[in-house]
């Protein structure tokens with residue numbers, strides 16, 4: 001392949017699965033801010049939709065995401081995500097707990113009228129972009145966990161074309177609005193994480209253009 | 210070489226759902242379907258949004274008199290409107306956003322309520338449809354079609370839909386409220402109409418039915434209950450219960466299949482039921498007080514789950530294929546009722562009615578004690594006749610019964626009965642009998658999540674009316 005491969009082969013990087021997709025054509029056309037539209041509204045709606053959609057996939061495999069099966073929130077062979085608790089301490093959590101925290105937190109943000117206003121005339125807060133960046137990073141980790149730990153489940157359930165399209169869409173969106181942090185795709189020694197390899201593979205094949 | 214490398218990459222994976230619980234598979238199926246639906250809608254929305262922008266840009270470019278500054282302002286205004294619409298899409302509407310003012314009607318699968326949207330104070334009619342009941346009766350296409358027609362049309366002849374949403378037990382359609390009641394209530398009140406009054410309603414119905422046909426639909430269920438009266442006394446059609454969108458790809462069989470496959474049910478070979486359901490509802494009709502008896506039972510029949518077969522064309526029962534002519538038959542039956550006081554084939558029970566409709570040649574009888582003009586009788590006979598010789602829309606419009614009707618201006622003329630309304634929530638044109646027992650709020654019963662699959666994509670918000678919607 002034209003891109004580098006992790007030391008242990010990954011199913012999600014293998015053919016035909018790496019190429020499976022529901023949506024054909026340029027995802028960018030779906031992501032670009034339509035002319036004259038308010039960028040905040042556009043990003044807000046997109047985040048809202050991504051959250052609902054990623055939830056569907058985690059929901060489908062969640063019965064295999066137990067504290068026993070996934071004792072930590074891993075996203076690469078070496079990378080473990082930690083959750084910052086109320087006392088600002090980094091804690092390692094079982095993936096299911098971590099993801100539950102992420103979803104609960106995002107859900108609360110989406111329902112918070114001062115952050116995601118739905119009433120007419122109410123503006124978005126000044127820190128809306130940074131809040132979105134934050135949300136984006138946490139959801140990216142959920143995707144990472146789905147690929148890293150549950151891709152076999154995804155294959156058994158025949159939803160890999162769907163997950164791939166959603167994730168590719170997510171990456172294109174993150175790039176376009178500059179909330180995708182490259183650091184999140186690279187491990188400690190600058191080698192890609194699982195989804196980092198996927199990102200590179202898709203970039204090479206033009207899927208993210 | 211590169212090719213060999215690619216070959217090496219190819220992995221065969223044995224798929225099996227053996228390791229999953231009974232819930233996981235339908236959840237995965239739902240994820241698939243919802244995502245497919247999501248992308249389909251996203252593309253549609255992008256195309257439509259783009260169309261609106263290009264259209265406005267084209268219009269502005271063609272206007273030499275407007276200043277560039279004003280043109281820019283208009284484009285910004287469109288952007289604002291579109292942005293507001295995105296916000297509306299994030300807004301979760303639910304029952305809690307509405308207050309029931311009054312129950313105003315009852316249909317086969319739930320009730321119709323006059324409601325007020327709490328944040329704006331706007332008044333709407335909200336129809337609730339019980340999901341379980343609908344699934345039991347294979348009425349999925351029903352809702353879908355109803356929503357599609359209402360949602361897609363901006364026609365003045367069709368009741369507008371503003372929102373739709375669902376909870377575990379019900380689907381909700383939030384529509385414009387038509388304060389004048391319906392033609393059934395009016396017929397119960399007046400027994401019969403004069404030929405002039407009949408001409409007015411029939412002419413409006415002709416245009417309304419034509420509008421539905423032009424949208425690509427056959428209504429199939431035109432009856433006085435579905436002809437609603439607006440605040441000025443003009444009519445609009447509601448309840449596309451049975452309408453089949455022949456340009457729509459999905460029918461109830463499609464949804465039932467989705468549901469079955471999600472639930473792991475094997476496909477059965479039995480065809481989806483297409484026939485009209487039969488329930489014994491007994492009407493006692495003696496020739497002398499036909500009108501009175503008919504009236505007494507009429508509303509009960511309207512509230513029943515079967516509905517009345519009185520207006521249904523014979524070819525529909527025969528199930529040998531039908532087309533939009535069947536709606537003109539219904540119009541003929543309604544016209545008969547307007548002039549005579551009861552529909553032409555009404556009988557002791559629905560079974561008798563079916564038989565009479567199928568044998569219409571021997572049962573279409575104009576009573577001696579009611580005088581009808583030659584044109585009226587001719588018109589009715591031109592509609593209540595076999596499919597192949599039934600009048601078409603042009604022949605109907607040019608028929609001597611409609612002599613003098615100004616087809617292009619009829620909605621602008623004064624209607625024969627204009628409702629006298631004291632307020633925007635005046636419900637005096639709706640019967641209160643038999644509705645007292647209906648609770649203010651639909652009582653939620655829990656249904657299993659799987660069923661929602663059938664109602665996928667049900668949620669709707671109207672775009673062009675954001676000012677009204679917010």
Ligand SMILES: Nc1ncnc2c1ncn2[C@@H]1O[C@H](COP(=O)(O)OP(=O)(O)OP(=O)(O)O)[C@@H](O)[C@H]1O
Pocket residue numbers: 313314315316317318319321334336368384385386387388390391434435437447448450511513514515516
């Ligand atoms: N938009 C509306 N404004 C005012 N009244 C309405 C409106 N929609 C429905 N109604 C009232 O509620 C009654 C029942 O509505 P509708 O006929 O749509 O119910 P339904 O469930 O479709 O019944 P069916 O399928 O048996 O015809 C109507 O006859 C009418 O009186």
